[in-house]
Amino acid sequence: MTARSDTMVRRKPASLMTIRHRLQAAVVFAMFLIGLRHVLPGETSRGGALDFFCPFGGVETLLPLLLRGDTLRTTGLLSLAILVAVVGLSLLAGRAFCGWLCPLGAVQDGLAGAARRLSGEKRHIRGKKSPARFPTRLPAALDRPLRYAKYVILALIVLASITAVYPPLHRFCPVHALFGLRLTPLLWGVLLVFVATSLLVERFSCKYLCPLGALLAVTNRVVAADRAMRRGDWGDDHDERHLGVQLAGKVALLVGYGAIGRALRPSLEALGMEVRAYRRRPRADGSVREYGPGKLHEALAAADAVVVSLPATPDTEGLLGAAELARLKPTAALVNVGRGKVIDEEALYRALAAGRLLGAGIDVWYRYPKREPLERVFPSAYPFQELDNVVMSPHRGNDVRDWQRVAARDVLATLTALAAGEERNRVDLESGY
Numbered sequence: 001m002t003a004r005s006d007t008m009v010r011r012k013p014a015s016l017m018t019i020r021h022r023l024q025a026a027v028v029f030a031m032f033l034i035g036l037r038h039v040l041p042g043e044t045s046r047g048g049a050l051d052f053f054c055p056f057g058g059v060e061t062l063l064p065l066l067l068r069g070d071t072l073r074t075t076g077l078l079s080l081a082i083l084v085a086v087v088g089l090s091l092l093a094g095r096a097f098c099g100w101l102c103p104l105g106a107v108q109d110g111l112a113g114a115a116r117r118l119s120g121e122k123r124h125i126r127g128k129k130s131p132a133r134f135p136t137r138l139p140a141a142l143d144r145p146l147r148y149a150k151y152v153i154l155a156l157i158v159l160a161s162i163t164a165v166y167p168p169l170h171r172f173c174p175v176h177a178l179f180g181l182r183l184t185p186l187l188w189g190v191l192l193v194f195v196a197t198s199l200l201v202e203r204f205s206c207k208y209l210c211p212l213g214a215l216l217a218v219t220n221r222v223v224a225a226d227r228a229m230r231r232g233d234w235g236d237d238h239d240e241r242h243l244g245v246q247l248a249g250k251v252a253l254l255v256g257y258g259a260i261g262r263a264l265r266p267s268l269e270a271l272g273m274e275v276r277a278y279r280r281r282p283r284a285d286g287s288v289r290e291y292g293p294g295k296l297h298e299a300l301a302a303a304d305a306v307v308v309s310l311p312a313t314p315d316t317e318g319l320l321g322a323a324e325l326a327r328l329k330p331t332a333a334l335v336n337v338g339r340g341k342v343i344d345e346e347a348l349y350r351a352l353a354a355g356r357l358l359g360a361g362i363d364v365w366y367r368y369p370k371r372e373p374l375e376r377v378f379p380s381a382y383p384f385q386e387l388d389n390v391v392m393s394p395h396r397g398n399d400v401r402d403w404q405r406v407a408a409r410d411v412l413a414t415l416t417a418l419a420a421g422e423e424r425n426r427v428d429l430e431s432g433y
Helices: 003-009 016-038 049-053 055-068 077-093 096-101 103-118 140-146 149-160 174-179 185-200 204-209 211-218 225-230 259-270 293-302 322-327 345-353 403-419
Strands: 251-255 274-278 289-291 305-308 333-336 359-362 390-392
Touching: 016 049, 016 096, 016 103, 016 174, 016 322, 049 055, 049 077, 049 174, 055 077, 055 149, 055 211, 077 096, 103 174, 103 185, 103 204, 140 204, 149 204, 149 211, 174 185, 185 204, 204 211, 251 259, 251 293, 259 274, 259 305, 274 293, 289 293, 293 322, 322 345, 345 359
Parallel strands: 251 274, 251 305, 274 289, 305 333, 333 359, 359 390
Antiparallel strands: none
């Protein structure tokens, strides 16, 4: 085989988003096969296949097992084993189960994608997307109190399980409505409500109604070390979740290699990082490996840390979308000190919420307050403030003491260069920077 034919055969590796969608499809198909147990001949009163393989079945049968020494009619020790596995995954990998393995979440994602396409979402040049009307997000005043509903549901179901014979959630469980294949009038109603809310409101069931989600929220990753220290909690030195990241030997990608990128390079190299740069006009003879517009995906795939310092122009807006973020390693960190619109707002939130990135430091945003009078407003339509893997800053990367003197000296240096016929701080009017 020639080198050329070998290159043609070689395929591009699947992105994390593609892997996630394939895994979700496999989970949904597996649940459908399990659901066939409910319609096949020979079903017995004790053959509750979905309850047996459901992690929440372990929650429902836990108290009866402890108090009476027996499980419920359609649950078993397998339910408890699956529950332990799911909780363990939550402790190790945050929301990985909800975002990757939950069949309800997978169906909800599929319905939300259909709603976005039907309500106006279209992909344009450079991966930009026109906004969709649905699924929408509830206003903060309604969203916050509703998030406690799933905890109330969890408490009620656990209490009801003490005297129950069948799992208390059995008669109105959305898993049974979707995969049970034997629908009662009540389950038909549950199915219609699930589909309607999934199309209209983003992850309605997961956010507000899922009792398993309430359990996993309690057992999720511990909050950031800063918050723990404010409570006097020093953490466990042997717990890997408390460990930092070794930067020496890692790759830092500077997306934008102007004055900010060049000034940042010595600091990153001092930490032992290999610095690379993405810019509109790469230079092959530079001391830093530089990528051009056609090599962005390649540059992102190799990076352990990405620092964005690009301005917002028609060419840079939406430069980093879902496809680009999916190229990053799950251990990569992202910092944006350029302009918010350079990174797709929804794609960034979803990547961080699903744990597909280690974390992000964001200084530039998508929504800003009015100044007179100064109003209190969250910086995005998405709740970045609820994520523990995000450091938020109110666009103050340049707010340092004596910045006026530094700016004045820079202006004087530019005027002196112009007077001497020299070129300094040249702006490309066509590109916008």
